[in-house]
Amino acid sequence: MPEPDEWTIPEVAVAVDLAVLTVHDYSLQIMLVKRGIPPYEGMLALPGGFLESTSEDLDHAAARELHEETGLDARALHLEQLRTYGTPGRDPRRRVITVCYVAFSPQLPAPVAGGDAREAVLMPVEKVLKPRTRIAFDHKKIIADAVERARSKLEYTTLAAAFCAPEFTMTDLREVYEIVWGEQLDPRNFHRKITGVDGFLVPTGERVSRQPGRPAALYRRGPAALLHPAMLRTRP
Amino acid sequence: MPEPDEWTIPEVAVAVDLAVLTVHDYSLQIMLVKRGIPPYEGMLALPGGFLESTSEDLDHAAARELHEETGLDARALHLEQLRTYGTPGRDPRRRVITVCYVAFSPQLPAPVAGGDAREAVLMPVEKVLKPRTRIAFDHKKIIADAVERARSKLEYTTLAAAFCAPEFTMTDLREVYEIVWGEQLDPRNFHRKITGVDGFLVPTGERVSRQPGRPAALYRRGPAALLHPAMLRTRP
DNA sequence: CCAAAAGTGTTCACCGTACACCCATGT
């Protein structure tokens, strides 16, 4: 194995980027920030930034950038590494390798833009991924990967609850699936399936009436992380 | 988003490491190299090395290191990114971030050690992952992640065939599953399940007699990449 | 002939799908 002292280490900058996904306004949305400087000035990009110091952990850098650029607290949401993108030329200024993270957030409380946050906006991924929509760097590809990760993880984990408020109804949860997958699910079979998974949901005992119709039971997230048996989408 | 010219970029070295998995001697084995210099001199580590230049793609660096350190050709096997490890202090000399790849290889043709390859050895992952076995850096954790990736991908992809020679029998394929999962499978149900997956296997029409008993049909890899329906291991 | 491996057929339990039906509320 070649060793770092054997030659000059190429000057590579290491960045961390964040794909923050949330369900809002009956669509899957992603948090983007408007770039204030070139390159891609004025275009939308993923929030992120460079490692601050030699001693900063990657996960820590992700959590820090999340807070700095969006005001969100990493402890309050699910944050996981997606993959690393390093094609030469992806940043026109210099060689940049970016370690990307995905975050899954419930409906955002309030101050998305403002405060420390730069101009942060939510945009439906459906719109972002349209061929005509232009996004800075290779971030569109990253967003596509993040969305596929989310879709896939709903199948075999209890991740969907991470998109819900602390207390939620079965319909809230089902709508997460429907919105992320873009597919209608049978409410009755969904209900039975989810209640059958041990440790996914904990009933609070409370009920809410948000429309005409029978009030829905409220649940909290349970301890289970894996969905067993899995909940498979209907493939094309 | 902070920009690279706003401050001094921390000196971070970017490396690429490889977890090459193969089925050999009725066990899942991983390729390791013996380190010739400190730190961890004399210990076993994953093959890998630093990015050679600012313009080298990560995937290219992985393929290059694979060839340099093991003599294998990346075009002949399945190579995919695993994840990136960057905990400060994981390399005692300086800050190193390593982008790890997993490779799945059929039985290795011949010259693993020798040639360009440094002292490369195959070792059963079961032995490597024992608590008493010491491996350089944080590579044991990386190996554990790679093994879990392999186990998991067998479930929903046709990856198992990547561990087999170009022509193989149903039993060869079943043994890949059994060895990687460490679990016995019913040969009869396995046979029916696999032949039922469209495009997984293409029969060559040939037969081989390797033991007493009815000769087995030979197959080649088919075009299918995804296993549908999935082949699930029995969870604990 | 016998042992052993390859491959087929059959049975049963379980799970997903579809949908009829009942329950509880707002208007």
Add this chain to the structure above:
DNA sequence: ACATGGGTGTACGGTGAACACTTTTGG
């Protein structure tokens, strides 16, 4: 009263698990 959404019961079809059974070779 009635529309609307929440939740239960039930029948059907497909898949996995278990295993009896046939086929085809080596010894």
